[in-house]
Amino acid sequence: xxxxxxxxxxxxxxxxxxTEQGSFEGYFPDLAMCRVTGDSLDDAIxxxxxxxxxxxxxxxxxxxxxxxxxxxPEDIDAAQDEIVRSIGVNIRFFEGWDE
Numbered sequence: 582x583x584x585x586x587x588x589x590x591x592x593x594x595x596x597x598x599x600t601e602q603g604s605f606e607g608y609f610p611d612l613a614m615c616r617v618t619g620d621s622l623d624d625a626i627x628x629x630x631x632x633x634x635x636x637x638x639x640x641x642x643x644x645x646x647x648x649x650x651x652x653x654p655e656d657i658d659a660a661q662d663e664i665v666r667s668i669g670v671n672i673r674f675f676e677g678w679d680e
Contacts, residue, residue, distance in 0.1 A: 591637050592669035594654040595629045597622060598662060609668070610657060611649045612636045626666060634670040641672070 595617075597607040605625035609615040615636045619625030640646050654665045 588671050588673050590669055590671050591633070591648070592667050593633060593651055594657055595626075595633075595666055595668045596657060596659055597625050597629075597664045597666065598660070609633065609636075611652050613649075622664065626668065629666075629668045630670055633668050634672065637670065637672060 593609050593611050595607050595609050597605050599605055599622075605619050605622050607617045607619075607625045607629050609629070609632075612633065615632050617625055617628040617632050619628050637648065640648060654667055657665050659665050
């Protein structure tokens with residue numbers, strides 16, 4: 582793609598947990614209804630990256646877009662069997678995207 586653009590990085594924490602079946606489920610405490618699954622933790626993290634990118638992109642398309650505050654991963658009260666990871670995504674904005 583040609584044109585002028587800038588890239589912004591967004592990083593939100595996600596919480597993952599292994600299921601009884603051995604797969605993983607995850608969610609973003611700050612991103613409403615943003616949940617993921619994966620056969621392994623690596624799969625769940627890859628799916629979380631895509632889910633976060635889609636969630637943020639859709640939110641930014643709204644006229645009065647306002648992204649939620651980012652919770653510090655240290656402040657998440659995760660259970661002992663839960664894994665907290667910061668998931669970062671780069672989103673490219675083209676000139677005039679917000680017009």
